Amino acid sequence: xxxxxxxxxxxxxxxxxxxxxxxxxxxxxxxxxxxxxxxxxxxxxxxxxxx
Amino acid sequence: xxxxxxxxxxxxxxxxxxxxxxxxxxxxxxxxxxxxxxxxxxxxxxxxxxxxxxxxxxxxxxxxxxxxxxxxxxxxxxxxxxxxxxxxxxxxxxxxxxxxxxxxxxxxxxxxxxxxxxxxxxxxxxxxxxxxxxxxxxxxxxxxxxxxxxxxxxxxxxxxxxxxxxxxxxxxxxxxxxxxxxxxxxxxxxxxxxxxxxxxxxxxxxxxxxxxxxxxxxxxxxxxxxxxxxxxxxxxxxxxxxxxxxxxxxxxxxxxxxxxxxxxxxxxxxxxxxxxxxxxxxxxxxxxxxxxxxxxxxxxxxxxxxxxxxxxxxxxxxxxxxxxxxxxxxxxxxxxxxxxxxxxxxxxxxxxxxxxxxxxxxxxxxxxxxxxxxxxxxxxxxxxxxxxxxxxxxxxxxxxxxxxxxxxxxxxxxxxxxxxxxxxxxxxxxxxxxxxxxxxxxxxxxxxxxxxxxxxxxxxxxxxxxxxxxxxxxxxxxxxxxxxxxxxxxxxxxxxxxxxxxxxxxxxxxxxxxxxxxxxxxxxxxxxxxxxxxxxxxxxxxxxxxxxxxxxxxxxxxxxxxxxxxxxxx
Numbered sequence: 019x020x021x022x023x024x025x026x027x028x029x030x031x032x033x034x035x036x037x038x039x040x041x042x043x044x045x046x047x048x049x050x051x052x053x054x055x056x057x058x059x060x061x062x063x064x065x066x067x068x069x
Numbered sequence: 070x071x072x073x074x075x076x077x078x079x080x081x082x083x084x085x086x087x088x089x090x091x092x093x094x095x096x097x098x099x100x101x102x103x104x105x106x107x108x109x110x111x112x113x114x115x116x117x118x119x120x121x122x123x124x125x126x127x128x129x130x131x132x133x134x135x136x137x138x139x140x141x142x143x144x145x146x147x148x149x150x151x152x153x154x155x156x157x158x159x160x161x162x163x164x165x166x167x168x169x170x171x172x173x174x175x176x177x178x179x180x181x182x183x184x185x186x187x188x189x190x191x192x193x194x195x196x197x198x199x200x201x202x203x204x205x206x207x208x209x210x211x212x213x214x215x216x217x218x219x220x221x222x223x224x225x226x227x228x229x230x231x232x233x234x235x236x237x238x239x240x241x242x243x244x245x246x247x248x249x250x251x252x253x254x255x256x257x258x259x260x261x262x263x264x265x266x267x268x269x270x271x272x273x274x275x276x277x278x279x280x281x282x283x284x285x286x287x288x289x290x291x292x293x294x295x296x297x298x299x300x301x302x303x304x305x306x307x308x309x310x311x312x313x314x315x316x317x318x319x320x321x322x323x324x325x326x327x328x329x330x331x332x333x334x335x336x337x338x339x340x341x342x343x344x345x346x347x348x349x350x351x352x353x354x355x356x357x358x359x360x361x362x363x364x365x366x367x368x369x370x371x372x373x374x375x376x377x378x379x380x381x382x383x384x385x386x387x388x389x390x391x392x393x394x395x396x397x398x399x400x401x402x403x404x405x406x407x408x409x410x411x412x413x414x415x416x417x418x419x420x421x422x423x424x425x426x427x428x429x430x431x432x433x434x435x436x437x438x439x440x441x442x443x444x445x446x447x448x449x450x451x452x453x454x455x456x457x458x459x460x461x462x463x464x465x466x467x468x469x470x471x472x473x474x475x476x477x478x479x480x481x482x483x484x485x486x487x488x489x490x491x492x493x494x495x496x497x498x499x500x501x502x503x504x505x506x507x508x509x510x511x512x513x514x515x516x517x518x519x520x521x522x523x524x525x526x527x528x529x530x531x532x533x534x535x536x537x538x539x540x541x542x543x544x545x546x547x548x549x550x551x552x553x554x555x556x557x558x559x560x561x562x563x564x565x566x567x568x569x570x571x572x573x574x575x576x577x578x579x580x581x582x583x584x585x586x587x588x589x590x591x592x593x594x595x596x597x598x599x600x601x602x603x604x605x606x607x608x609x610x611x612x613x614x615x616x617x618x619x620x621x622x623x624x625x626x627x628x629x630x631x632x633x634x635x636x637x638x639x
Binding site: 063 | 236267268292356362
């Protein structure tokens with residue numbers, strides 16, 4: 019993948035655009051576990067009914 | 070123009086053996102981070118010896134107070150300080166050196182390094198003073214002195230600076246057009262590690278800053294459940310940085326020793342992308358018996374989503390040896406199924422270390438990790454010695470051995486010194502691998518028998534009359550673990566002696582090329598095509614993968630059988 023693969027229209031495929039964008043990947047890599055693990059987990063912990 | 074060229078030549082040097090271009094400031098930073106890593110490995114390894122000899126009931130070296138102090142120091146030095154120093158070196162190498170560009174803002178990199186050194190040293194001082202024996206997890210409301218948390222925050226800030234310098238260097242390389250198209254796969258893997266590191270460090274800040282404020286009385290209370298949840302986003306994800314980093318190093322070693330090309334760049338990059346999406350959430354397997362989070366949360370994070378990260382690891386586990394096999398076959402080792410493997414350079418510690426790490430990480434660390442991630446069968450071994458058994462397979466056999474293997478290759482390239490004690494170096498990965506395999510297996514064996522992971526004495530001495538009789542086999546396991554620890558620490562010390570000895574007394578190489586070739590020429594398309602007409606025919610690797618799957622399935626279902634026996638239905 020030293021050169022960009024492109025489809026017949028010469029466009030760089032979406033997936034490759036994603037893989038070539040370190041800052042978008044950084045956002046996904048922080049936001050995704052933050053949502054699925056931190057936010058979801060904390061929401062459950064802090065909504066445990068008080069005795 | 071001539072002046073500019075002269076200036077550039079002063080800042081950059083080209084390695085005569087590899088052709089790699091080193092930016093002077095980057096080179097110095099890689100060196101100091103790598104040296105700091107080895108120092109903390111030595112310190113942490115020594116504490117590990119004391120832990121192993123205390124767990125060996127017949128020796129039982131330390132008293133309870135000293136044991137928890139030493140266990141805290143062991144965990145932090147090897148799991149955090151050693152690994153992250155080395156990973157920062159890898160990030161700088163995979164950005165500045167692999168991309169052949171200058172490092173972004175070297176001054177800030179030095180600030181980051183100094184913060185990490187101050188944090189790590191301060192943390193050791195606080196722990197060794199004896200008031201911070203809270204173990205690596207430091208679960209609130211168990212309190213340590215404020216300096217304990219502050220030292221970790223300083224270290225984390227330093228590491229975060231290092232991560233952003235890595236991203237800055239990617240921008241520099243792109244602007245300077247030092248590469249075309251996409252960044253190389255090795256750099257992409259390092260970027261995955263850096264992304265996971267940012268999440269890890271931010272999570273650490275979210276929990277350690279309030280805990281620090283709590284320790285100085287500014288915050289009134291830390292919720293114990295919330296602490297555990299957020300701390301594990303830091304504590305477990307820090308080990309996922311290791312996974313991404315050592316997998317990148319596997320690809321690097323396959324390229325430099327064999328001239329191997331990844332079987333499929335797209336597949337390997339997609340596997341790294343799955344790490345970015347799903348690897349960090351495996352932290353939830355530490356919470357599988359916590360009451361505050363639901364089964365939906367636990368199962369999604371530790372099973373459905375994490376299995377995609379496991380699949381990514383299996384992809385790497387197939388493509389790294391597969392790329393080596395394809396390269397070996399392309400270079401003529403085509404007979405039979407395993408000639409390519411038999412003809413591999415087993416006397417070269419860079420290869421042997423990497424391959425032992427690959428097998429140990431997959432068979433021991435990977436399979437047991439999936440077992441631990443299943444909510445039901447996790448109950449068999451939760452919080453037992455099985456857990457340290459598992460992570461000694463992933464982090465030590467997997468990551469540490471890979472980093473050792475890379476260091477053997479890097480010393481002549483980076484420091485321009487020949488490796489000393491070559492005979493010992495040849496054996497060192499085997500001894501370390503054997504020792505750590507023993508540690509992993511015997512700890513997991515003891516854990517399967519129910520031995521708890523956090524108690525100083527499995528006879529429960531000093532607990533005011535609590536008794537529990539473990540099977541005699543548990544004591545045997547801990548004795549065998551002690552012997553394995555001694556072997557592993559000997560081999561770890563041998564590594565430090567070889568590396569420090571090479572830096573101080575190794576033959577200076579200067580600008581002279583070494584007698585032996587240090588980097589393999591990339592395998593050409595013609596050579597690949599000569600491999601029976603199929604560029605990537607890899608029957609040997611597929612057989613190894615089949616053995617892996619059979620082992621995986623057998624072990625998984627054996628654990629369900631154990632669980633069925635535990636929960637008998639009358």
